[in-house]
Structure formats: structure tokens, C-alpha cells
Amino acid sequence: MSKDPKTMNVLTQEYPYGFVTEIEEDSVPAGLSEDIIGAISAKKNEPDWMLEWRLRAYRQWLTMKEPTWANVHYPAIDYQGVRYYSAPKQRNNGPKTLDEVDPELLRTYEKLGIPLQERELLAGVAVDAVFDSVSVATTFREKLEQLGIYFCSFSEAVQKYPDLVKKYLGSVVPYSDNFFATLNSAVFSDGSFAYIPKGVRCPLELSTYFRINARETGQFERTLIIADEGSYVSYLEGCTAPMRDRNQLHAAVVELIALDNAEIRYATVQNWYPGDKEGRGGIYNFVTKRGKCQGVNSKISWTQVETGSAITWKYPGCILIGENSTGAFYSVAVTNNYQQADTGTKMIHIGKNTKSTIVSKGISAGHGQNSYRGMVKVLKNAENARNYSQCDSLLIGDKCGAHTFPYLEVKNSTARVEHEASISKIGDDQIFYCQQRGLSAEDAVSTIINGFCKQVLQELPMEFAVEARKLLGVSLEGSVG
Amino acid sequence: MLRIRNLSASIDGKPILRGLNLDVRTGEVHAIMGPNGSGKSTFAQVLAGRDIYKVVSDELTFNGRDVLGMTPEIRAREGIFLAFQYPVEIPGVSNLYFLRAAVNAVRSHHGLPELDAVDFMSQAREQAKSLGIDDAMLKRSLNEGFSGGEKKRNEILQLKLLEPRLAILDESDSGLDIDALRVVADGINAMRSPDRAIIVVTHYQRLLNYVVPDHVHVLLGGLIVRSGGKDLAMELEEKGYGWLDERSECKPDRAQPSSEVAS
Numbered sequence: 001m002s003k004d005p006k007t008m009n010v011l012t013q014e015y016p017y018g019f020v021t022e023i024e025e026d027s028v029p030a031g032l033s034e035d036i037i038g039a040i041s042a043k044k045n046e047p048d049w050m051l052e053w054r055l056r057a058y059r060q061w062l063t064m065k066e067p068t069w070a071n072v073h074y075p076a077i078d079y080q081g082v083r084y085y086s087a088p089k090q091r092n093n094g095p096k097t098l099d100e101v102d103p104e105l106l107r108t109y110e111k112l113g114i115p116l117q118e119r120e121l122l123a124g125v126a127v128d129a130v131f132d133s134v135s136v137a138t139t140f141r142e143k144l145e146q147l148g149i150y151f152c153s154f155s156e157a158v159q160k161y162p163d164l165v166k167k168y169l170g171s172v173v174p175y176s177d178n179f180f181a182t183l184n185s186a187v188f189s190d191g192s193f194a195y196i197p198k199g200v201r202c203p204l205e206l207s208t209y210f211r212i213n214a215r216e217t218g219q220f221e222r223t224l225i226i227a228d229e230g231s232y233v234s235y236l237e238g239c240t241a242p243m244r245d246r247n248q249l250h251a252a253v254v255e256l257i258a259l260d261n262a263e264i265r266y267a268t269v270q271n272w273y274p275g276d277k278e279g280r281g282g283i284y285n286f287v288t289k290r291g292k293c294q295g296v297n298s299k300i301s302w303t304q305v306e307t308g309s310a311i312t313w314k315y316p317g318c319i320l321i322g323e324n325s326t327g328a329f330y331s332v333a334v335t336n337n338y339q340q341a342d343t344g345t346k347m348i349h350i351g352k353n354t355k356s357t358i359v360s361k362g363i364s365a366g367h368g369q370n371s372y373r374g375m376v377k378v379l380k381n382a383e384n385a386r387n388y389s390q391c392d393s394l395l396i397g398d399k400c401g402a403h404t405f406p407y408l409e410v411k412n413s414t415a416r417v418e419h420e421a422s423i424s425k426i427g428d429d430q431i432f433y434c435q436q437r438g439l440s441a442e443d444a445v446s447t448i449i450n451g452f453c454k455q456v457l458q459e460l461p462m463e464f465a466v467e468a469r470k471l472l473g474v475s476l477e478g479s480v481g
Numbered sequence: 482m483l484r485i486r487n488l489s490a491s492i493d494g495k496p497i498l499r500g501l502n503l504d505v506r507t508g509e510v511h512a513i514m515g516p517n518g519s520g521k522s523t524f525a526q527v528l529a530g531r532d533i534y535k536v537v538s539d540e541l542t543f544n545g546r547d548v549l550g551m552t553p554e555i556r557a558r559e560g561i562f563l564a565f566q567y568p569v570e571i572p573g574v575s576n577l578y579f580l581r582a583a584v585n586a587v588r589s590h591h592g593l594p595e596l597d598a599v600d601f602m603s604q605a606r607e608q609a610k611s612l613g614i615d616d617a618m619l620k621r622s623l624n625e626g627f628s629g630g631e632k633k634r635n636e637i638l639q640l641k642l643l644e645p646r647l648a649i650l651d652e653s654d655s656g657l658d659i660d661a662l663r664v665v666a667d668g669i670n671a672m673r674s675p676d677r678a679i680i681v682v683t684h685y686q687r688l689l690n691y692v693v694p695d696h697v698h699v700l701l702g703g704l705i706v707r708s709g710g711k712d713l714a715m716e717l718e719e720k721g722y723g724w725l726d727e728r729s730e731c732k733p734d735r736a737q738p739s740s741e742v743a744s
Binding site: 427430435436441443447451 | 529530531532533552553554556557558562563565568569571572573574579582583586587590622623639643
């Protein structure tokens with residue numbers, strides 16, 4: 001259908017967030033060594049145990065090989081050419097209030113539309129903004145502290161809540177987990193930390209906005225969220241990065257822990273710079289996200305809308321240990337132009353009566369390549385485990401590709417695992433039908449795409465869903481028309 | 482309102498319409514009848530702007546304006562409506578949402594303010610009720626899993642809400658049981674108005690018992706081979722299409738005067 005002139009026009013909108021903020025930066029030289037790691041740790045004034053953990057990871061990493069099984073192709077990454085730490089210079093040990101934050105930084109956030117001011121309380125969003133490597137400002141913290149909720153940068157948590165960090169860091173994604181997670185464990189710069197105490201329902205959507213700014217700086221966030229017994233938290237993560245002709249590396253790790261009867265909902269809208277129309281530049285996004293449903297009746301859900309990055313390598317998963325625990329993964333992944341995505345999930349059923357749901361929607365346009373890779377594993381003792389997987393692909397044009405790689409491993413005969421997959425194209429007849437009712441071809445396509453993604457979008461909090469819808473429209477502009 | 486002179490259409494080099502003439506005036510109801518493969522649906526799709534056909538015409542005007550130069554959405558907003566023979570399914574897009582988007586697209590084209598969800602809902606509900614469409618069906622995904630009859634009724638609902646100037650109904654009666662046929666026919670009749678023209682494309686005379694046309698045209702081999710009043714439909718029902726032999730194809734102009742005289 002790409003031959004049809006009417007269906008060939010929606011992917012040309014320029015990346016609207018491609019501005020660079022001019023700020024003096026405090027960074028370490030490019031390259032990776034024990035000295036560099038020591039320097040990063042020292043800059044953060046970390047305790048010895050933290051440095052030792054990093055070094056263990058680094059030594060492990062030296063023995064590891066970059067994985068090649070994913071259906072993505074890119075030139076070799078020179079890990080010694082990456083600068084592993086960059087932070088905006090601060091006047092003295094960090095801002096105490098928003099007034100102390102560099103106004104240039106605040107303007108950047110403003111352009112991104114991040115609600116950083118307290119007045120944004122009305123919007124119900126508390127933001128822990130990560131600018132390159134250091135968390136710049138955390139809002140609403142006081143209000144949250146009254147409830148006993150800790151929400152701060154990861155570095156701060158290392159100082160203030162070392163026991164919690166020590167106990168849970170690496171408990172879901174061990175430092176030896178995989179090449180990229182291990183690299184992250186060695187050099188992670190900052191990230192977010194949240195702890196929700198027993199029985200507390202977090203009244204705000206917690207939110208982190210990541211942004212890569214400095215040139216050739218890899219960003220390695222580390223996020224740790226712990227929901228204690230009977231608590232609830234909804235966490236939002238949004239990402240944008242400025243336009244660059246060079247490729248940039250991003251290797252984050254997110255760990256979630258849900259104890260008895262706790263629930264964590266984690267939503268991501270990932271809009272890193274995808275590269276230009278010829279496939280130059282763009283973020284390499286190699287992310288390890290995993291949640292552990294440790295307690296009985298615990299729930300973890302991952303919802304992601306992935307529209308950016310040149311390469312996405314990401315499998316947010318759940319380890320279902322507690323009886324009756326539930327894991328969910330809802331995903332929309334868009335690849336346009338020369339973007340490549342290999343994304344999906346892992347659901348590991350360990351406890352009895354554990355349930356998981358997977359809904360994956362892949363949209364490919366231009367020369368984009370979109371792979372779903374999902375693993376469902378039911379271990380021997382997981383009586384009555386249930387999984388439902390649905391994976392749908394939508395193709396726009398005839399140069400893109402969609403691939404599905406489901407892996408099932410079932411070791412308990414009482415388990416029930418269902419997998420459904422479909423692949424479709426936006427039909428000319430669908431577009432014509434919409435046009436015959438007065439919609440333009442562009443509106444027709446965006447209506448059809450939003451319909452296709454509905455099951456996932458409805459899992460997002462309202463404001464986020466609106467943003468995600470817009471983003472889908474922008475990402476696919478020019479692909480059809 | 483609609484003036485067609487020497488309209489031809491082909492797909493992949495294969496001619497389907499071969500020099501068709503027709504005049505439709507405001508307030509009229511025309512029936513286009515013909516056997517399978519005679520070009521009825523092509524005719525309907527060409528008027529609506531389906532671009533898989535190569536179309537040439539000496540004249541194709543709607544209220545004096547050239548239609549072939551308009552995109553399908555402009556034709557729709559200008560008031561040309563096609564009720565599809567096979568309405569497509571659009572998963573995940575709620576029927577109600579789609580209806581409102583359509584109505585607002587037409588409204589804003591005419592400089593009217595868009596209807597908000599609440600105002601629209603009450604209008605839609607009222608019209609839906611007369612067609613036996615309940616709230617659940619309004620909220621379901623557009624045409625997804627609808628039965629044949631539900632799809633046809635939903636097309637008529639769109640017709641009622643969009644209030645076009647020219648409605649083209651492509652086999653809106655096919656696959657309907659007698660009760661559903663009556664509901665659809667009542668819906669169409671309710672839309673008859675001195676300000677509006679309706680073209681009913683149908684295979685059988687059945688629908689025309691309920692929606693009585695002012696003019697009946699027989700399409701055969703891509704040409705209108707005969708035109709007449711409502712009695713022509715009865716005659717066709719009785720004799721079939723066979724008696725209109727191939728020779729009549731050579732005299733397309735016969736169609737024209739009769740429809741002009743009748744109007």
C-alpha cells in the first residue's frame with residue numbers, strides 16, 4: 001500500500017525536542033576503568049560498600065560478551081569512547097529549593113512540558129527530574145514524607161536509606177545479570193528511588209523525566225522501587241533526548257519489589273531521539289527492567305509506549321514468586337524510518353496460582369523493524385499458573401518488518417498458557433471508509449492506530465495516555481497520507 | 482444536483498463503467514438496479530472517490546462543482562455520503578467516537594462549532610434508538626463483530642447523523658431479514674427531503690417496495706440501458722434482466738431523456 005500515493009505521507013515531522021542546553025558540565029574523561037568507577041563513586045561521596053559493588057560488577061563485565069541474539073543490527077560500540085559521568089555543575093552541594101536550580105535547566109524542562117513547580121500539585125504529579133546524571137530537583141517530597149514515602153534520587157537514597165538500598169539493590173536484577181545491566185551496575189550515575197511503607201496508597205503518580213543532554217554521554221540510570229506490604233504506587237517514566245548525529249548509549253536498570261498484597265504500576269513513555277530519516281544518529285536503548293512479586297497477592301504491571309530510540313532492546317518482566325501474584329505487560333512499540341526494536345517481556349511463574357497477561361502491539365513503518373520477544377516460564381511448583389499473551393503487529397508500507405519470537409517453557413501440567421498473535425496492515429479500504437465520513441487520510445491513520453493500541457493506552461494514567469496518543473501521531477507522521 | 486456525462490471507470494485496465502449518463506435532482510430518489518458485475522458498486526465507489534479506479538468523464542459535477550478534483554474527504558464534507566455494501570471493521574475505535582469525529586469533520590468544514598461529547602451522545606442515542614441500536618452497540622468497536630444487519634443499520638445511523646445532501650446507498654438491503662429491512666427502509670424514508678437526493682443501488686426490487694423511487698435505472702455492462710419510473714422495478718422483478726438484451730447497451734442515450742422527462 002505504500003505505492004499508493006494517498007497512503008504515503010505521515011513520517012516527516014522533525015523531532016521537536018532536539019534542543020541542547022548550554023550548561024557547564026562536570027564530567028569524567030571518556031573511557032572505563034576501575035579509576036573511572038572510583039572517580040564516579042567519589043564524586044557521589046559513596047560509602048565503600050557501594051564502590052565495592054560497582055567494582056564487582058565491572059570485573060564481571062570484563063568477562064562478558066555483548067549479546068547478539070536480538071534482531072537488531074548496529075555498528076560495534078566503542079565502550080572506551082563513552083563518557084560515563086556528566087553532571088551539571090552546581091554552586092554548592094546541590095540545590096535546596098527550586099530557586100537554586102539553574103534557570104537554564106528549568107527552561108529546558110519547561111520546553112519539555114515537565115511540571116516541576118509546586119503549583120503543578122494540581123496535576124497530581126511529583127517529578128524527580130534526572131538531568132544527565134544527577135537528580136536536579138525533587139518535588140512534593142515533603143508531602144510524601146508525611147506519609148512515610150521516600151521518593152528521591154538514587155544517590156541520595158544511598159546516603160539516607162543505605163539499609164534499604166543494600167537490602168534490595170541487585171535483588172531483582174543482580175549485578176551479573178547481563179552485559180548491559182552489569183555495565184550499568186558498574187557505572188550507574190543516578191536514577192530514582194521510591195519506598196512506599198506498609199499499607200500506604202501513594203496519592204500521587206510518581207514521575208521521573210529522564211533527559212540526555214551532554215554530547216557523547218552514556219546515561220545509566222538505576223531505579224529502585226519498593227512497595228511494602230499492602231501498599232500501592234503508580235510510577236511514570238518519560239524520556240526525551242536532544243538531536244545528535246552521533247549515536248548515544250543508554251543502558252538503564254529498573255528494579256521493582258512488591259511485598260505481600262502490594263501493587264506497583266510502572267508506565268513508560270520512551271521518546272528518545274530516534275535518528276533521522278536516513279537512520280543517522282539516535283539513542284541505543286539497552287534496558288533491563290524487572291519486577292519481583294515477592295509477596296502473596298502482589299501485583300506488578302509494566303506499561304510502555306516506545307516511540308523513540310534508534311535501537312530498543314528491552315524486556316520488562318515479572319518474577320512471580322508470591323502465591324496469587326500477578327504480572328502484566330502492556331506495550332506499544334513503534335519503529336519508523338530505520339528504527340529497530342526488539343522488545344517484549346519475561347514472565348517467570350514460580351508461585352502457585354500466579355497469573356500473567358501480555359499485550360504487545362508493534363507498529364512498523366518506513367524501514368522500521370519491530371520484533372516481539374517474550375518468554376513465559378512456568379516452574380515445577382507453579383500450580384495453576386495462568387498466562388495469556390496477545391501480540392499484534394501492524395504494518396504501514398511494504399519496506400518494514402514485524403517479527404514475533406515467543407518462548408514457552410512449562411514444567412507444571414496444571415498450567416494454562418495461551419498465545420495469540422496477529423499481523424495486519426492498515427487497509428486502504430479502512431482509510432477510504434474514514435475519508436468517506438469526512439476524516440482526512442492522516443486522521444484516518446491516527447484513528448486506526450489509536451484503535452489498534454487501545455488496550456495498552458487505556459492502562460496509562462489519563463494525562464499520560466493523552467501524551468502517548470499525540471506521540472504516536474507525531475512518530476508516524478509522513479508514513480501514510 | 483448531480484450531473485454525470487459519459488463517465489467511464491476501469492480497474493487494472495479492465496473497463497467497468499463505459500460512458501454512463503445520469504442526472505439527479507434535489508428531492509429525488511433514484512434506484513440503480515442491475516445484475517451482479519454490472520458496475521453498480523463501482524459506480525457508487527467512484528462517486529465517493531475511491532482511487533483504485535481510473536476515472537474519466539466529460540462531466541461529473543455536484544451542485545455545479547467538479548467532483549473528480551475533490552478528495553474523498555472533501556466530497557464527504559460537501560455532502561456526498563456512501564452507505565457501504567461491506568462496511569469495514571476498525572478495531573479499538575469506538576463506534577460513538579468515530580461517529581462524532583465524522584460529524585465534527587463535516588461541521589467544521591461548514592464553519593460550525595464542533596459538538597461536545599455530551600451533546601453528541603444525546604443526538605446519537607435518539608437516532609440510534611429508532612434503528613434499534615442500543616448503547617452497547619454504540620460503544621463497541623466500529624463494525625467489529627457486528628452482524629451483517631447491525632453493520633447495515635449502523636450505516637443508516639451514520640447517514641442520519643451526517644445529514645448529507647446526496648446519499649448513495651450501496652446494497653443497504655442485502656443480507657437483511659424482513660424486520661431489519663423494514664427498519665433500514667424506515668431510516669432511509671425518514672431522510673427523504675426536498676433538500677436531499679438519494680441513490681439506492683440494489684440488486685432486488687424488494688427494498689423498493691418500502692423505499693419507493695422516483696426513477697429506476699438499469700445498469701448493464703457498465704451502461705444505463707434503460708430508465709423508467711417505479712414500475713420498471715416491478716417489471717425487472719418479474720422478467721429478470723435477460724430481456725434487456727445486449728443491443729440496448731449500444732444506446733446509452735435512451736437512459737438520459739427518460740430521467741430528464743420524469744423530473
